[in-house]
Amino acid sequence: MNMRSGEFLGGVLVGVLIGGALGLLFAPEAGEEVRQRIKERAGDYKNRAVETGSQWLEKGKSALRETKEQIAAKVRGDEGEA
Numbered sequence: 001m002n003m004r005s006g007e008f009l010g011g012v013l014v015g016v017l018i019g020g021a022l023g024l025l026f027a028p029e030a031g032e033e034v035r036q037r038i039k040e041r042a043g044d045y046k047n048r049a050v051e052t053g054s055q056w057l058e059k060g061k062s063a064l065r066e067t068k069e070q071i072a073a074k075v076r077g078d079e080g081e082a
Contacts, residue, residue: 017045 024038 013049 020041021038024034024041027034
């Protein structure tokens with residue numbers, strides 16, 4: 001993923017969070033219910049963000065390992081085997 005797509009996805013995520021919060025704030029419910037709903041949703045979004053971040057981290061680590069192995073193979077002269 002290049003930097004621009006990462007920035008775009010970050011912008012989309014921020015927009016979704018802001019839109020969701022505003023939708024909840026303007027919903028015809030009591031203040032306590034709205035606050036509780038925001039708290040629950042924020043927890044859900046946090047959990048999703050942590051899970052997605054962990055997945056991206058693992059993908060990055062895997063790509064780094066593969067790249068290291070390829071470089072090591074080329075340095076050893078095993079280019080045909082890599």
